[in-house]
Amino acid sequence: MSAHYTDKLLNFISAGPSPWHACAEVERQLLAEGFTAFDEAAEKWHSSAGTRGYTIRSGSSIIAFRMGDKPPAETGFRVLSAHLDSPCLRVTPLPERQLFGCASLALDIYGSPIIATWADRDLGFSGRVSVSSEQQPLEIETLLLSVNRPICRISSLAIHLNRKVNEDGLKLHKHAHLPAIWGLGSGSRNVEEGRFRDFLAAELDLPSERVLGWELCLHDLQAPVVSGRDDEFIHAPRIDNLGCSYAALSALLRSLEEPSETTQVIALYDHEEIGSTTDRGAGSSFTRDVLTRLAGTNPRDLSRAIHHSAALSADMAHAVHPNHPEKHDGHHNPILGGGPVLKTNSSWRYATDATTMGLVRALAASANIPLQEFVCRRDMRCGSTVGPIVAADLGIKSADVGAPMLSMHSIREMSSGQDCEQLSRLLTSFLSW
Ligand SMILES: [Zn+2]
Known part of the structure; x- marks a missing residue:
């Protein structure tokens, strides 16, 4: 495990006590890497191969992108989504x-x-x-x-x-x-x-x-900490879902080291915790509006691009609680320290299907990242994410992944720095797939 990654994650969480602060921190890190702001009110966006840009809606949802070396209509988008708000x-x-x-x-x-x-x-x-x-x-x-x-x-x-x-x-x-x-x-x-x-x-x-x-x-006010006998855990507020937002941001920044034919996108939304159907949530026009501009000027460019595209929605996952193992189904038991989690639900509370399941498994295997599985108990209501919402609006093939954690939605949550870092590496391999 890299203490370096964990420290940066905890600093990110500290910098984001509200979704507006989290959004401003994402913007700060993007600006430091040469990204420039694009305005939704502008007539034209002048983006070309390699352009690094971002746009913010209502102060708390942000979409950042690096244009690929080939037009999106030919090579598509790789979209990572997560949310910046917490209960x-x-x-x-x-x-x-x-x-x-x-x-x-x-x-x-x-x-x-x-x-x-x-x-x-x-x-x-x-x-x-x-x-x-x-x-x-x-x-x-x-x-x-x-x-x-x-x-x-x-x-x-x-x-x-x-x-x-x-x-x-x-x-x-x-x-x-x-x-x-x-x-x-x-x-x-x-x-x-x-x-x-x-x-x-x-x-x-x-x-x-x-x-x-x-x-x-x-x-x-209690600061996030590294914890556990061997410094294997983190205790912090808002790990759901700043843990995955940071994994997506760091994946995009890490991807800049290599050229990319495809256009890489991260979409970090506000309002996931209240259902996403707002002016800036994943259910708004935001993603479609931005991808339309990036796809090109021909009206068919977006649908052509989507045909070549894929999306991963990253949201924290429920690890088995050692004192409450009966809350998991007995066969799909993600554990802390066991690596990122692939989430599947037949009613599409998660957007994973056979194709994207195969893709995530293949990416994890080729990057040597362990992968765990989550399926909710059939007699319990399954949570959901922005994954199915974005998939339904754009018609983009998608999967849901996350990192295991305990105490989700507590004021003080618990996860593992190693799992969060491995998730970030998995997201990196997806962006450059
Ligand atoms: Zn969440």
Whole structure:
């Protein structure tokens, strides 16, 4: 295992406490490798063989590409997809609450976090804030903001007041029990109103009236770590799915070392955790719009290119939990440290079919990468990924892969640096296939 890769992965996770920050970090790394920004509003994209470019939609979904030496209509695309968002708690509009001596902030739930894991953590917040410009009140800009101090806390109830917590588990009611304490109350609801906006304005060094809106995720301040007896594990937030987003990004950057006839693409989306059907999600027009421009000027260029193309969707996979082995089907048992995972589902919750299954197995074998298999228990609901969504929209042959992990959607997840690195190598071999 390369400690180097694991360190870079953990730095990437730290740099991305919100999808907007994760997107900005991807952009930073692309710019450092000579990629240039392309604007969806531009009349023409001037791209030619070897052009390295990217475009961002709504600040949190990004598609990056390196044009192949031959036109996409002749050699197609190799598309890697993953998602930049993670389940979390977010600050609502008008969040201030005045409750029994404490000033609290109302929270909304993004995706499906394991809510109990957010209790008794030191929480900062991060995301973006919309502000009016100084001269033109109707001109709106969005600013990234990350507050990395322990501002908020969701305190658990003492066991003396919740005697059955160890039998029943820690249950937090999604409405009543989530307001996060962020200060001592002023005793007056009127005084509390607007305090959060004032706080944001002070953080951004702006007058309060210029702060108009926000999308802010709470995040855990505990840093990601390498862990385990032999440093074999990682503990971190947002491994699902920054682990795979980084694998895709590093695969693209590694691929630059060799020439490529095909056009290599990575698509890293926001909004996977809430179903992808949004203006910037995998279910939006984003991928098709970008690939249409890259394919060429003839209306048939895209469909010709897709005919020669393939896609891999990379999303973290469920390793067998050693204390809960009955949750896997007994024959498809990915384990931590066992290598990347190929995911299959007959109802197309994953986009793998016989052709792409063969391709992934052949790529893994030729690159000497171990490959594990995941099929969900037939009596359990199978998760899904952006893979089938992109496949259905473009008509592109696809497969779903991932790296094994535990504690998916906990505030603190667990995986193996070696598995994540091997996944990245598998994605690299796919890009240059
Ligand atoms: Zn995921």
